[in-house]
Amino acid sequence: MHIDTMETTALVRAEADLEQRYAALQAEGLDLDLTRGKPAGDQLVLSAALDGSLDGDYRTENGTDTRGYGGSDGIAEARRLGAAWLELAPEELLIGGNSSLTLMYLYLLGAHRFGLDGPRSAWADGPAAARFLCPVPGYDRHFSICEDLGIEMIPVPMTGEGPDMDRVEALVSGDPGVRGMWCVPRYSNPTGETYSADTVRRIAALGRIAAPGFRVMWDNAYAVHRLGGETPAPENVMTHCRAAGTEDSVVQFASTSKVTFAGAGISFFGGSRRNVDWFRARLSVMTIGPDKVNQLRHVRLLPDMDAVHSHMERHAGLLRPKFDCVRRRLEEGLGNRGIGRWTDPGGGYFVSFWSRPGLAKETVRLASEAGVRLTPAGAAFPYGEDPEDSHIRLAPSFPPLAEVDRAMEVFVTCVELAAVRSIRRSRET
Ligand SMILES: Cc1ncc(COP(=O)(O)O)c(C=O)c1O
Numbered sequence: 001m002h003i004d005t006m007e008t009t010a011l012v013r014a015e016a017d018l019e020q021r022y023a024a025l026q027a028e029g030l031d032l033d034l035t036r037g038k039p040a041g042d043q044l045v046l047s048a049a050l051d052g053s054l055d056g057d058y059r060t061e062n063g064t065d066t067r068g069y070g071g072s073d074g075i076a077e078a079r080r081l082g083a084a085w086l087e088l089a090p091e092e093l094l095i096g097g098n099s100s101l102t103l104m105y106l107y108l109l110g111a112h113r114f115g116l117d118g119p120r121s122a123w124a125d126g127p128a129a130a131r132f133l134c135p136v137p138g139y140d141r142h143f144s145i146c147e148d149l150g151i152e153m154i155p156v157p158m159t160g161e162g163p164d165m166d167r168v169e170a171l172v173s174g175d176p177g178v179r180g181m182w183c184v185p186r187y188s189n190p191t192g193e194t195y196s197a198d199t200v201r202r203i204a205a206l207g208r209i210a211a212p213g214f215r216v217m218w219d220n221a222y223a224v225h226r227l228g229g230e231t232p233a234p235e236n237v238m239t240h241c242r243a244a245g246t247e248d249s250v251v252q253f254a255s256t257s258k259v260t261f262a263g264a265g266i267s268f269f270g271g272s273r274r275n276v277d278w279f280r281a282r283l284s285v286m287t288i289g290p291d292k293v294n295q296l297r298h299v300r301l302l303p304d305m306d307a308v309h310s311h312m313e314r315h316a317g318l319l320r321p322k323f324d325c326v327r328r329r330l331e332e333g334l335g336n337r338g339i340g341r342w343t344d345p346g347g348g349y350f351v352s353f354w355s356r357p358g359l360a361k362e363t364v365r366l367a368s369e370a371g372v373r374l375t376p377a378g379a380a381f382p383y384g385e386d387p388e389d390s391h392i393r394l395a396p397s398f399p400p401l402a403e404v405d406r407a408m409e410v411f412v413t414c415v416e417l418a419a420v421r422s423i424r425r426s427r428e429t
Contacts, residue, residue, distance in 0.1 A: 002338045003419055011424050018417040022370060025410050030371030032407040037189070037349030037395040039258050039315070046314050047260040053300040058293060066292035072284050074266075077303075078295040082268035084305045085223060086252050087236045094276060094283070095295055096267035100255035103269045104217060105145050107251060110282040111179070112149050116213045123151070123179050123213070133171060133181035135163040137352060137380030137391050139189040142182045142219070146382070153382035154178070158191050162199035169202065169209065176211035185234045187222035190380050190393040191352045192345025195234045204240030207249025218252040222348040224305075224312050225258060227320055229346035238270075247272035251279075256298060258349065259311065266291075266298050322396040322404045326351050329405070333412030339419045342394075351394040352380075359418045360389045366414035372407045 006014070058066045060075045073079060074095025083090040096103045112130065115121030123130035129152045134143060136155040146153050154171060157164045162185070172178050183203060185195045195203070203216055218237055241247045248271075256265035269279060302308050323345070330342050330353070342353045355363050360377035367374050375393040378384040394411070396404045 002336070003423060004338055006423075008424070008427055011420060011427075015417070015420045015424055018413060018420055021413050022366070022417055025413060026370045028371070030406065030410065032371060032403050032410070033373045033399060034395050034404070034407050034411070035373050035375050036398065037258075038398045039262055040318070040398050040400070042318050043258075043315055043397075044261060046311065046318075047301060050260060050264075050297050050301050053297050054293070058296065060292075060296060064292070066296045069288045071289050071292050072280055072287070074290060075292050075295050075299075077299040078266060081299055081302065081304065081308075082254070082270065085254055085308070086220060086268060086270040088238060088252070088270045091273060092238075092270055092276060094269045094280060095290060096255075096269055096283075097290055098255070098257070098261075098263060098265050098267065098294075100219070100221065100253040100257070100267040100269075101141055101145075103267055104142070104219065104253055105148075106282065106286070107215075107269070107279060108145055108149060108151070108180075108217070110279070111213070111215065112151065114282070116215070116278060121213055126177065128177045130179045131175065131177045133163070133168055133178060134382050135182060135184075135188075136382070137190050137386075137393070138182060139184060139219070140375075140379045142217070143382045151179070152177075155382055156181075158188070158193060160191075160193055162188075162193065162195035162203075165199055165202045168206070172206050172214065173209040178210065179213065180215040180217060181206070182217050182219065184219050184221060185237070186220060187225055187231075187345060187348025189221065189348060190350035192343045192348050192350060194231050194346075197235045200235040200237050201240050204237050204246060204250065205244045207241070207246030208244060210249065214249055216250040218250050220252055220254045221257075223254050224308055225315070225349070226312060226347040227316050227323055227345065231346035241272075248274050251275050256302075259308065259315070260298060260301065264294065266295050319397055321401055322399075323351065325401060325404050326394060326396050326408055329408035329412055333409075334415060340415055349395060349397050351396065353392045353394055353415075354388075354390045355392065355415055356419050356422065357388045357390050359415075359422060360386060360392050362418045362422075363392060363411075363414050366418060367411055370410050370414065372410045372414075374411070 078095045079090040079093050082093045112123045131152045133156050134153045135158050252270035255267035340355050364374045364377045378386040
């Protein structure tokens with residue numbers, strides 16, 4: 001029954017039942033964690049062949065010994081793989097270390113401190129604080145980078161097909177202090193949505209209406225992370241940029257963090273030749289060359305995109321039961337009762353849940369006191385501020401299935417308890 005139409009006496013009874021269920025769960029002394037989107041142990045085993053794949057042969061196809069210094073762009077085989085991954089030419093790509101987030105940080109640090117177009121273009125030296133558009137709900141670590149660099153964040157709502165582009169265009173064209181924008185174009189963290197063709201085309205055209213030096217941070221972290229269903233890949237943003245004459249306005253990132261080893265993968269930076277040259281110059285101050293041994297190990301395990309996709313199918317086989325479990329618990333516990341809504345993603349690592357307004361923090365608190373850790377409410381918003389106090393990110397990849405199931409039982413109970421309590425109290429006043 002829809003919660004708003006329940007009689008007050010039924011509501012009081014439901015609350016008492018829920019209190020009892022909650023107390024019983026609390027008494028179990030659970031210790032469960034749905035906080036971060038990490039691959040589980042059985043997923044890491046899928047890449048066990050990385051270890052030993054070189055078998056003493058450290059040379060690339062052109063004879064380079066990967067154990068030495070140098071090779072700042074990355075080995076040719078890895079650039080070819082990254083190029084296919086991001087649909088760019090190999091010359092439009094650099095290979096980085098295990099973290100694409102590091103590349104994003106370094107790119108923005110360079111733009112902020114040194115400028116993308118000579119010393120006077122440094123964002124930090126502009127007349128006002130640099131501003132960045134942040135589609136919300138979004139990825140908390142993107143927001144941490146902005147906070148760390150003192151870049152002011154402007155939230156923009158997601159629509160189910162990517163960011164609200166009317167709003168984005170108005171902000172970009174109306175404010176020269178807007179230096180860029182975060183984008184996770186496929187299976188976005190945390191809403192799971194994939195940008196529509198129209199969204200991609202309009203993002204590619206932003207460089208025409210933005211102030212000079214505007215950059216879209218196109219973080220394709222989930223480019224190959226399909227769980228099932230038929231979500232088509234987003235259109236190639238660079239193709240649209242070339243058509244619009246805005247090649248420099250988009251820089252792209254991805255990594256193998258959720259493909260091979262989260263802490264020991266390789267990362268990709270992609271963009272126009274000009275952006276690649278600029279970033280190579282920055283990186284070459286920091287390092288004499290990346291870890292080419294790991295690049296070689298990766299291309300031995302995953303020589304091309306066919307290998308990547310079949311590897312990802314095996315990941316999906318392990319992840320799907322956990323996402324199915326989340327959906328089933330939510331549908332059975334809360335379906336059609338006006339207590340919340342949620343996503344059913346075709347890929348990526350997260351389920352987004354929206355409670356009734358004003359109840360996300362309370363739900364997370366209740367869950368924590370029953371032994372289930374959740375990502376803090378508000379984490380998917382700049383400065384941790386969800387104006388509706390409604391969004392909660394669920395990350396079911398890491399715990400074993402039985403624990404996901406238990407954690408979701410607790411979660412559903414907490415959502416329902418928070419909702420019933422709040423409606424009952426509001427009827428008292
Ligand atoms: C959108 C997004 N970008 C980047 C990352 C981190 O990538 P990496 O491990 O390559 O630093 C994550 C990890 O959760 C993510 O969700």
